[in-house]
Amino acid sequence: MIDILLPKGPKRDLSIQYGPKDKLNRRFSALSYSRVLPNGEKCDIEWLVYRKELNRVCCFCCKLLRKGHVKGLLVNEGFNDWMHLNVRLKEHETSREHVTNMAAWYECRLRFQNNQTIDKVAQRELEKEKEHWRKVLHRILLIVPFLGERNIAFRGSNCNLYQDNNGNFLGLIQMLAQFDQVMREHVDRITNDRIRDHYLGPSIQNELINLLATAIRSEIIGKIKKAKYFSVLLDCTPDISHQEQMSLIIRYVDVSSDFVSIEESFLGFLEVNDTTGQGLFDVLKDELKSLDLDIDNVRGQGYDNGSNMKGPNKGVQKKLLELNLRAFYSACGCHNLNLTLCDMAKSCRKASDFFGVIQRIYTIFAKSTKRWKILKDNIPGLTLKSLSATRWESRIDSVKAIRFQIPEIREALLQVAETDIDPCTSISIIIWYEILLAVSLISKELQLKDMLIDIAIESVQGLISFFSKYRENAFSKALEAAKEIALEMDIHPGFRTKRKIKRKRQFDEVAADASVDLQSEEESFRVNYFLPVVDQAIASLTRRFEQYQGFEKIFGFLFTSDRLRSLDHQSLMAACVNLENSLKSGE
Template sequence: MIDILVQKGPKRDLSIEHGRTDKFGRRFSALAYTRVLSNGEKCDREWLVYSKELDKVFCFCCKLLRKGHVRGQLANDGFSDWHHLISRLKEHENGREHVTNMSTWYDLRLRLEKNQTIDKVAQQELEKEREHWRKVLLRILFIVKFLAEHNIAFRGSNSKVYQDSNGNFLGLVQVLAEFDPVIKKHVDRITNDKIRDHYLGPSIQNELINLLAAAIRSEIIKKVKEAKYFSVLLECTPDASHQEQMSLIIWYVDASSGSFCIEESFLGFLDVNDTTGQGLFDALKNELESLDLDIDNLRGQGYDNGSNMKGIHKGVQNKVLKINRRAFYSACGSHSLNLTICDMAKSCRKASDFFGIIQRIYTTFANSTKRWQILKNNISGVTLKSLPSTRWGSRVDSVKAIRIQLPEIREALLQVAENDKEPSTSSEAQSLAENDLCDFEFLVSIIIWYEILSAVNLISKELQLKDMLIDIAIESVKGLISFFTKYRESGFSKALEGAKEIAKEMDINPEFRTKRKIKRKRQFGEGADDPSIVSQSAQE
């Protein structure tokens, strides 16, 4: 308190009339802070302090420096008789006690400013300790910032320094203690039980993370408000505790660096229990209000293709459009492409069987370290990968590993079938090596799917580029459609030629297997040559 008073003096608000009115309708006035001398000169009553809570005025120096009980309410319980305030102030400031206390106060303030008080040694030690803690907290803050930026876990199973499994945060503190004298002194105090509050615990870590997050979020919101208009992107996914979370991303134009650029900023996860369109809309609206962002300035919405998001009647985009008709809705282009390929593959039994074989090959090797070692001994290029369940374009990596290493993978499967002692695994590997991989239809399918998924993955990545424009995106999708059209005309014949070369290398018969003709009871009026009962060949 003394430090504040030395630097600034008593805090006062001169802009308004303070307090409550008395029975005469009077209240404390800021004019009381100024005294007018007989020669017309104005003098500031810097000793006068008004308490808004008590609605009373005090003499700050008399209340602070009094010796025993001093006469007058200004030095004790406060004065609130506004009708007689001016006369009481004049009487008080001319009193001997007030003049003595003011003189003492001026002398004390001068000695405090020059650091010449009787406890100056204690004050110096206090300042050293204060500076030490500033340096300690600064280093702790930078450790938290580093771990958060690199998405590294903070804590282990132990929360004490120089003990096993105490996590990355305390590990970095121990490393700094080897080189930095400030942290070394701090850690020595902890290990020697000289201090109890060391600011290395989980609660401090969480508090610093929250403070950093709040500062970053505040800076982002400041830029969004400067840009005024913004767009939102929402995505829902359950976390490890099965709590549904909705990520909120803001798009805005950033002009803070002098040049205009579109920025995408993640603002956090929102816990949602109601995943209907209305529930998600309420969560979005409440969050925008808490961030002090006006929903009327919303100019874009971007969601996936879920009915609760894009629904034209009860979806989030419809709820927003009812409030703001200028919030244009645009579905995620990459997600739409992904769903298209997914539905295309599901509609074809051959495609489902093909990807089932791809996954079975990966599972055979991945379920055992010994079998995975056999695979590594036979291949030298791209390793096998599991099929991703959502990003269909990324399945090209799983297909590519087998497409360019078919003979090597077949040889690895034969070695597993010969050496594995588990009958089910041995039988599975034998079946994959001699039946599925030796099937000419599989060879044709893997070439076709590799070329299709390569084109899809390329377009999918282009749609997710930061500088992607909508007209360029449309042209990219048109290019993909043109690719499919041309592939229907000439792609299959080229795939056949490529499959025959692989079959020759693997000593496989380059012909489609003849499938058993399904006999069906003829209905009345059907002849033997009726096209409805003629089965298609494998090539068709």
């Protein structure tokens, strides 16, 4: 076949040169595709084609319609003497063989266009077959995004139609064949061995997935380039094959439609072998370069709180800031809340032991179907849930089930074995339920699609204010609620009194030393458990979200139109100068 590099007609770019240069520093120019007639009119040479693999030109119609051996390089192996090309083209164009072949080609092309060839019946069958394959490929292409959007596996252990475990892709093909005439005919051809290339194999599936993924990614990259500025979001996790993978998400302002919106687009997983800050940054930089995105246009970066991500000296955010000072870093707000809860649970021994008790209560019932039935017979509403190892905010579901059903769960435990519940655990349940509930509400607010940084700052400040008030007056309320639960379960509403260790008084000790008033168990619980947990919450929230205050100083005057209108000329000028200094690069 002749490889026609350029389309025929006026679409050819006549300013381009092709192929390597010869010894005299010449090569084929697209200007040769046209010539000027004596009357000054430009004429396109339709019959001239450039064969890229040979770096030669030839006459299309003569090569196609020649009879026997015809002299001339333009008809046979091709012509590449670029200095004498125009002279040779004029000689060939006026030759008798060329004129005859051109006339035959024009007539043949006209007959093809009007469907008046001798084999017009075969031509109609060919068109019918082409239309059939278009419809088949259309249906196959619709199945690929259907499975991809729902994160459903394509293949099973078998790759043949109408056999067990052949996967979801072939299963949908079989289902469509029951209702769709096009797919029924296609499947009949396959099962009756009338065709061998059916476009349903694993390699074709992978190719279709890659083609659609490339098209989607190109569309996303186009939107990002149109917006110009963007933010990068990264997170690392090992896959099932223990290969560390880093997910890349780009956040940008979508201005491609009339409705402007902030979008986040997932661009894929990046394989990582070096998990240090420098290694992760090198992978990010190479990927942005391959996507043709300028790293100088990054205006934000968001990661988790890992040292290799947020490290102030060697983390990814520091490496990026060294190249682009306008790539403002902000840690994940929900991850900050998660770490705040971790800090609170580690603030004292009893706090960490509390969640161990919650998990043990679940384990007692979950490890036996008989015990689980006893639990279901006793609790009418919420069922027990295991603690999440990573998402601390979700532990409210585990605490909530016990908080409002302590008597019923105690009764179920008594049926399993004689046991008792420590009053300290009852108070801890009430305290942690209220803490987790407050954190859960803020966490869900931070995950809203339309969440703005000023609202996030207000939410976090509101949470800090809640803990400050909770510290002053919540312990007595929690204690009263715990006493009510204890009385309901017919348990003494008081703390267990530890046995006092009596030490023999030495001869040189005065009697006043032995009469020191010991701290009550209730006060000890408040000082050693309640206050450390709440104080840790306030300190951790203040430390982990202080970065938002810095961003508020830069962008705060733009958050709302009311705030912008409230500024006088001097304050507005100062805010604009501060914003300019933060975003300026050089001049």
